[in-house]
Amino acid sequence: MTRGTTLIKGGWVLPMTDREVYDGGAVLVKDGVVGAVFRAGDTLPEAETVVNATGCVVMPGLVNTHCHSPMSLFRGLADDMPLASWLNEHIFPAEAAHINPETVRAGALLSCAEMLLSGTTTVCDGYFYEGEVAEAVVETGIRGVLAHGVIDFPAPGVPDPSVNVEKAAAFVEAWKDRFSLITPSIFCHTPYTCSEKTLSAAKEACRLLGVLFQIHVAETEDEVQRLKEERGISPYQLLDDLHILDESTLLIHNVWMNNGDMDLVARRGATASHNPGSNTKLASGLCPAQALMDKGIHVGLGTDGAASNNNLDLFNEMQVTAKLHKAYSLDPVAMDAWTVLEMATREGAKAIGLGGSIGSLLPGKRADIILVDMNKPHLTPTHNPVSHLVYAASGADVRDVFVEGRQVVKEGRLLTVDVDSVMAEVNRIAAFMG
Numbered sequence: 001m002t003r004g005t006t007l008i009k010g011g012w013v014l015p016m017t018d019r020e021v022y023d024g025g026a027v028l029v030k031d032g033v034v035g036a037v038f039r040a041g042d043t044l045p046e047a048e049t050v051v052n053a054t055g056c057v058v059m060p061g062l063v064n065t066h067c068h069s070p071m072s073l074f075r076g077l078a079d080d081m082p083l084a085s086w087l088n089e090h091i092f093p094a095e096a097a098h099i100n101p102e103t104v105r106a107g108a109l110l111s112c113a114e115m116l117l118s119g120t121t122t123v124c125d126g127y128f129y130e131g132e133v134a135e136a137v138v139e140t141g142i143r144g145v146l147a148h149g150v151i152d153f154p155a156p157g158v159p160d161p162s163v164n165v166e167k168a169a170a171f172v173e174a175w176k177d178r179f180s181l182i183t184p185s186i187f188c189h190t191p192y193t194c195s196e197k198t199l200s201a202a203k204e205a206c207r208l209l210g211v212l213f214q215i216h217v218a219e220t221e222d223e224v225q226r227l228k229e230e231r232g233i234s235p236y237q238l239l240d241d242l243h244i245l246d247e248s249t250l251l252i253h254n255v256w257m258n259n260g261d262m263d264l265v266a267r268r269g270a271t272a273s274h275n276p277g278s279n280t281k282l283a284s285g286l287c288p289a290q291a292l293m294d295k296g297i298h299v300g301l302g303t304d305g306a307a308s309n310n311n312l313d314l315f316n317e318m319q320v321t322a323k324l325h326k327a328y329s330l331d332p333v334a335m336d337a338w339t340v341l342e343m344a345t346r347e348g349a350k351a352i353g354l355g356g357s358i359g360s361l362l363p364g365k366r367a368d369i370i371l372v373d374m375n376k377p378h379l380t381p382t383h384n385p386v387s388h389l390v391y392a393a394s395g396a397d398v399r400d401v402f403v404e405g406r407q408v409v410k411e412g413r414l415l416t417v418d419v420d421s422v423m424a425e426v427n428r429i430a431a432f433m434g
Helices: 069-074 083-098 101-117 130-140 161-175 196-209 221-231 235-241 259-268 276-281 289-294 314-329 337-343 346-351 385-391 419-430
Strands: 005-009 026-030 033-038 049-052 056-060 062-067 120-127 143-150 182-188 213-217 249-253 271-274 299-301 369-373 398-403 406-410
Touching: 056 385, 062 101, 062 249, 062 271, 062 299, 062 314, 062 346, 069 083, 069 101, 069 120, 069 130, 069 419, 101 120, 101 130, 101 398, 101 406, 101 419, 120 130, 120 182, 120 398, 130 143, 130 161, 130 182, 143 161, 161 182, 161 196, 182 196, 196 213, 213 235, 221 235, 235 259, 259 289, 271 289, 271 346, 276 314, 289 299, 289 314, 299 314, 299 337, 299 346, 314 337, 314 385, 337 346, 337 385
Parallel strands: 005 049, 062 120, 120 143, 143 182, 182 213, 213 249, 249 271, 271 299
Antiparallel strands: 005 026, 026 033, 056 369, 369 398, 398 406
């Protein structure tokens, strides 16, 4: 028996290195990484801890490529309205009135708990007071690519927008190499809320610090049309003119793209986050995700914040993705289950710059693993576990969760924080919002 080892055996193992399912397989975890993956009939090693996964799917943890975790505080606060009204009349005023370090920490704890309990082991996040989000990530044990927000008007924690990039860079410097589960980043809100000077300065800071640059882009038709009228170019052309598009840039939403925009993004090697739940709820439109992938662009799935989704369940996002693209294209084979599952795992990991360390159960990668309990009425019989994961399962079906080999969810219970206390604190804060 080797100390520090865990053997997860039984069930259906989905390594996500290819499109195979190992029925009755096993996964060995050693020192926080995947040690080996076994097929049925292979001789299994002894391990210090053995987890019986019979009746479960064993797979990589899900990767949420876009979230504003503190915005769980605003879940259900403003619904059924256009994005501009939602932002300008409700969300921005609520943030000005209620966002501070204490509330950011509480909202982030709630979101991290929700994500871990529903099988998300990595989140790519962007907000203000992101240091408080980082503390919540440390406390809960989720993995995070965490970005400090940049916007060209007074924002929570940054009352003077002239120092917005400086503040973001300071966050990166404070958290780089500080905690193994945190990769810091910088997030610019949009090309229309950040000046060209700000966009360029933020990207240059990312280059100097060696981190990912994130930005919302082409989320609405109005945004694209406005720039076309003012400058005669698309948002992607603007970003390229500023030398922002490259392999370390994550483009979020990408709803209103034309073929030329897609070709440009593909040439530059930038990646994309597809947020169909949020985009359709706000009636922004649908990202041409399949066309992006056909051009070789890495596309992951994101929930966006709970204020516009209104949950952070990536299983729900997978189902929405598959069905919307089939309906939009009138093609029943579009966005098949394997493709969507890859977007939620290995392709999402590549999109946020972590493809070499997470996203599949390849030996040597970090052991971010979830067990999905298929012994449920809505998942019976299990003719095809991959189909069930995309079309029938939900985050509530997740039984166990491991992040870097450490078990953080066991039998549906979060082991790292008291979820009831977290919810009580968020409810206390929400009572002041009216």
